[in-house]
Amino acid sequence: MGRTPRPDLSNLETYFEAGLGHDHEADELLGRQDYPRLYRSQLARLHRVRPIQADQRLWTVEAIAEAEAAVDPSAAQRLAAGAAPKAKRNTKRNSPMTMLTKLHEIYRSAGLQPLTGHSTKHMHDWADAPFTRFYNGEGIVGCAGLSLFEIMFVEHLGTYIDPRSVLVIGNAHGWSTLALALTFPKAKILALDPDQVGVELTNELARKNKLSVEAVVGTSPDSVKPACAEHLNSAVDFVLIDAIHTNDALKTDFFASAEVASKDAFYLFHDVINWKMVDGFKSMQAASGLGGRILTRTPSGMAVLHGEISSELAQYLDCFSDNPQLLMAYRTMVQQAFAGDVFGEALAAL
Numbered sequence: 001m002g003r004t005p006r007p008d009l010s011n012l013e014t015y016f017e018a019g020l021g022h023d024h025e026a027d028e029l030l031g032r033q034d035y036p037r038l039y040r041s042q043l044a045r046l047h048r049v050r051p052i053q054a055d056q057r058l059w060t061v062e063a064i065a066e067a068e069a070a071v072d073p074s075a076a077q078r079l080a081a082g083a084a085p086k087a088k089r090n091t092k093r094n095s096p097m098t099m100l101t102k103l104h105e106i107y108r109s110a111g112l113q114p115l116t117g118h119s120t121k122h123m124h125d126w127a128d129a130p131f132t133r134f135y136n137g138e139g140i141v142g143c144a145g146l147s148l149f150e151i152m153f154v155e156h157l158g159t160y161i162d163p164r165s166v167l168v169i170g171n172a173h174g175w176s177t178l179a180l181a182l183t184f185p186k187a188k189i190l191a192l193d194p195d196q197v198g199v200e201l202t203n204e205l206a207r208k209n210k211l212s213v214e215a216v217v218g219t220s221p222d223s224v225k226p227a228c229a230e231h232l233n234s235a236v237d238f239v240l241i242d243a244i245h246t247n248d249a250l251k252t253d254f255f256a257s258a259e260v261a262s263k264d265a266f267y268l269f270h271d272v273i274n275w276k277m278v279d280g281f282k283s284m285q286a287a288s289g290l291g292g293r294i295l296t297r298t299p300s301g302m303a304v305l306h307g308e309i310s311s312e313l314a315q316y317l318d319c320f321s322d323n324p325q326l327l328m329a330y331r332t333m334v335q336q337a338f339a340g341d342v343f344g345e346a347l348a349a350l
């Protein structure tokens with residue numbers, strides 16, 4: 001009982017990979033005296049690309065220390081001084097948390113577990129599965145905030161633009177407001193929403209995490225101008241519109257924010273496709289003369305309007321949008337190839 005030897009199977013795939021790195025045609029492994037050494041050198045090569053945890057066979061902590069000492073003399077000194085050699089973790093040392101991890105941490109530490117990014121297909125075909133709500137230990141709270149994927153889209157906007165005054169119309173529990181504050185750390189973020197509970201929560205989380213955010217109880221369009229005058233120091237240069245999802249409300253929110261925005265402001269609209277607001281978007285674009293597009297590759301079908309932008313940002317936006325004709329043709333192909341088959345078998349059996 002309990003004496004059955006337990007083989008150490010860790011790193012098995014890596015050993016296999018190391019074995020593949022050897023030219024078996026040219027060199028018969030089993031005939032070599034230094035077979036373990038040869039294997040270790042292949043493992044060391046892989047370790048330099050992707051650190052491998054120690055195991056009980058060839059890739060021991062000593063083998064790791066030796067491999068690391070070969071490229072890092074300080075590791076050799078630590079080894080000579082008898083310091084316990086450590087396998088490198090598969091992360092950069094001192095690597096900062098990403099916006100996404102910070103955002104999750106902010107909500108989790110407040111007792112709100114984000115529920116986001118799920119596939120509709122994994123959630124009983126529920127159309128809202130990708131969007132963000134929170135589990136508070138008792139039930140689900142919140143109001144379909146930006147999906148995980150859309151938050152990741154926002155995170156990388158921080159590479160291309162550097163706004164100073166951000167306006168959010170439709171704050172809910174602050175998920176996208178705080179995401180914007182983390183993405184644009186030099187900006188002041190003003191968020192409007194009639195819901196007092198969400199506004200208080202957002203301000204509390206912002207304060208605890210030293211984020212430059214002011215959430216205010218108010219509604220677009222009436223509160224936009226006075227709130228911006230009171231809380232922002234410069235013309236708005238980034239706007240997120242995610243409040244009432246009708247064509248008319250979308251236009252009202254856009255024109256109210258355009259009055260307080262700079263000419264090069266960047267506007268992001270949530271839910272344009274999912275809430276059938278494409279017409280409203282097109283008429284805003286025509287009336288404003290701004291550049292823009294619908295981000296057909298985002299879960300809600302977000303859209304953007306903007307003044308002049310860098311070619312790099314234009315390329316980034318290209319990654320999230322399609323040529324409309326190609327998209328339509330693709331949909332038709334998909335429908336013929338897959339959707340048509342759903343009942344094909346049953347009908348063929350009639």
Ligand SMILES: C[S@@+](CC[C@H](N)C(=O)[O-])C[C@H]1O[C@@H](n2cnc3c(N)ncnc32)[C@H](O)[C@@H]1O
Pocket residue numbers: 132143144145146169170171172173174175176177192193194195198218219220221242243244
């Ligand atoms: C879909 S939720 C916003 C989600 C949020 N952007 C996020 O990512 O978590 C819509 C919000 O708009 C708010 N709202 C409704 N009418 C509004 C108005 N006229 N002005 C500002 N906010 C409004 C609602 O109270 C609700 O919280």
